[in-house]
Amino acid sequence: MNQLPLSIPADHPAFAGHFPGRPIVPGVVLLDHAQHAIETATGLRLAGVAVAKFLSPVGPGEALSVAFEQVDAGVRFQVAAADRQVANGRFMLAATGEGA
Numbered sequence: 001m002n003q004l005p006l007s008i009p010a011d012h013p014a015f016a017g018h019f020p021g022r023p024i025v026p027g028v029v030l031l032d033h034a035q036h037a038i039e040t041a042t043g044l045r046l047a048g049v050a051v052a053k054f055l056s057p058v059g060p061g062e063a064l065s066v067a068f069e070q071v072d073a074g075v076r077f078q079v080a081a082a083d084r085q086v087a088n089g090r091f092m093l094a095a096t097g098e099g100a
Contacts, residue, residue: 001068001069001078002041002042002068003066003067003068004037005064006033006034006037006064006065006079008025008029008033008060008062010060010061012060024057024059025057025060025062027054030054030079031049031052031087031089034066034068035049037066038066038068038075038077038091044070044075045093046091046092046093047092047093047094047095049090049091050074050089050092051089052089053087053089054087055085055086056081056085058081058086062081063081063082064080064081067080070093073093075090075091075093076088076089076090077090077091
């Protein structure tokens with residue numbers, strides 16, 4: 001599997017409402033950052049999430065990494081904070097010409 005660092009700034013605007021007093025990274029933000037990192041590193045165009053599981057909450061400023069590999073018509077991924085897996089799943093590949 002390929003691996004990339006994943007950075008979600010501690011001052012990301014999503015923390016303001018998710019959740020006051022105990023901020024955590026919203027799942028949609030985690031997936032968006034993982035998708036963008038994979039697309040930037042590989043040049044692949046991803047069409048969306050086929051499946052995702054969130055296993056552990058992520059707080060502001062936690063160092064993250066995303067491991068990924070292309071499989072069939074998708075990209076399997078795992079997001080981790082140190083040795084703790086926080087999410088996993090599979091993105092779908094965009095059809096040729098889609099999302100351009």
